[in-house]
Amino acid sequence: MVVILKNRLDVNSLKFKLWTYFVLFAATIMTILWLLQIVFLNTYYKSMKTNEIKKIGDSLVVEYGKDDFEDIIYTISFSKGLIIQILNEDGVPIFPMNTSFDPRPPKFDFMESRKFIDKLEKEDQEKILYTTEDFRLGRPTIVYGAVLQGQNGENLYLYINGLLDPIDSTTFVLKNQLIIVTIISLLLSLGLSFIIASKISKPITQVTNAASVLAKGNYNIVFEKGDYTEIDNLVSTLNYTTKELSKVEELRRELISNVSHDLRTPLTLIKSYAEMIRDISGDNPEKRKSHVNVIIDESDRLTTLVNDILDLSKVEANLSQMNHEEFDVVGTTKDILKRFLILEEKEGFTFILNCDDEVKVCGDEKKIEQVIYNLISNAVNFTGDDKSVFINIKDVGSYIKYEVKDTGKGIPKEELDHIWDRYYMVGKNHKRAVIGTGLGLSIVKNILMAHNSDFGVESYTNQGTIFWFQLKANK
Incomplete structure (x- = not known):
């Protein structure tokens, strides 16, 4: 709980x-x-009322002297509820003179007139605006004053008085x-x-x-979409990631099984022939030489397997630096084919090279050499009974197209998109390579991507498979 x-x-x-x-x-x-x-209501109301009276006073100063000035004063006085008077120097109201209109705003307080004039005369700008307490009403009022010039040059005073109505209710x-x-x-x-x-x-x-379930290794989990685009995008990404993780996990298991087979077979042979040398052929030079050669061959297979795994890890981790330079891809190919001479002599393989005498390209020669070797090795593993491997180097404008073709059974269409994946084995049935380990295509993919090269595969049932890639030509 x-x-x-x-x-x-x-x-x-x-x-x-x-x-x-x-x-x-x-x-x-x-x-x-x-x-x-x-x-802040009282403060806001007082500020608004003060600004209103100031605007009215400033406008009356401008309107002073016009024929309808008295009508303006009456209109504003009654509409706004203000006392508006023009005082002489003695503080006596002299304007407006019309007293027949009734009702009128509250009468002017003569007791305050002298104080008002004294304050106004002390101001440099000839205008005043202040708040005072009306003791007769017991409420605060806002007073505005301004100096005006009479017709005879005497000082007159504009007096405006407005009550600050209580807003307690x-x-x-x-x-x-x-x-x-x-x-x-x-x-x-x-x-x-x-x-x-x-x-x-x-x-x-x-x-x-769902992610917690996935973290425990359950790749059958399905992330459910929600009501929001961002969540749906996240769910789609996670579902795709789960699918890919499931594939990688399956391929990883296959790799362990396949590599274990590749390791177990040569190790078993090495041990067996070493025991035979010890127990049987140690004194027989011919048998001893034959057995030692088997041990050497199987050791080479182990070395090749380990090197391929290390090369794949290095390429994918970007540990190898690319060294772009000009080189002759035909010469590189011929050097690689020398390493397959033993297959021509002992196994009856045929390697057909179709190209010009020299083709200059730009790239990392050592890495491209690894690509070519892996593609030829792959073709050797899967070519047909005629044991033929075709290598075509074509000029396609600013690029050369390098093709390696075998005559095998081909690759099913549903598997073509996966053959470049790490650990993937066509048909899921591992076959120990004559030369290589079956990891070569992953290495090929990473090296060619590092060169920004186009590459691909074309395969037809019972007609063989063509692996190809392009490199920038130097002409």
Whole structure:
């Protein structure tokens, strides 16, 4: 029970973090609303009211002197609920003079007129804006003042007074509404965030559980797709990876079996012939020589097997540095064919080379030599009863096309795409090579890819197989 609870409350899980972030986001939004609507509402209202009165005062300064100035004052005064007066130097209102219009804004307080003028005269910009307390109403007011020039050059003063209406009742209503909205929002965010977090984390959890099964070596597991493109892409990649791992595992087992066979056979022969030399042919020079030659041949096979495995590992690990240079691929081929002379003499193999006397190409000669040797060795292993291997070097413009053809039974179409894979054996039935180990095609693939060369295979039932690759020609 404790373990289950711990798993459900895993603070590092995606579900928990999504749920937390969603709740924090909702809480942040509600906090901002509370600050704006309750804490900063009075300040915001005062700022807005102050700016409004200042704009009205500045516009009246500009409008002063026009014929309809009195009408403008009345319109603004009644629409905005402001006291707007023009005072003389004694602080007496002289404008507007129309008193027949009723109702009018609150009357001007003559007790404050002198203080107002004194403050205005002290300002360098001839304008003032301040907040004061109206003791008659018991409420704060905003006062705007500006100096105007009369017709006779005397100073006149624009006086604007606006009440800061109390907003306590508005704040109280907003606070009650926000309490309800906050509770509803938090409850909704808790529920909704939990649903969203669960829905998002569910396919990831499924992928994780399936990956755990895969890690235990079960390659039959299938990753299920979810509701999101990113998850589907991940699942497709993992399913492909699982398929490839399954193939590699199968091929690895086959390799172990095949290599074990390749190792066991020469080792058995070496031991057997060594015992024969010790027990039987030690004093017979001819038999001893024959037995020693078998031991040497089988040792060479073991050396070739180990070298091929090491070469494959080095090439795939990019441990070998490529040394591109110009060389004669025909001369290289002829040197390689000398190593197969023993097969011509003892086994009756025939190697037919169709090419010009000299063909210059660019590449790593040692690596290409390994490619050619492996392809010819592969052809020797699988050619037909006529034991013929054809090597064609063709000029195809800026490239040369190198072909190695055997006359064997061919490769099934369904296996053509896999013959370059590591450890893959055609037909799954291993046949110990006359020369080589059967690992050569993997080495060929990696070397040619390092040269950025095109390569491929063409095979037809009972007509043989052609392996080919291209190299850049130097003309």
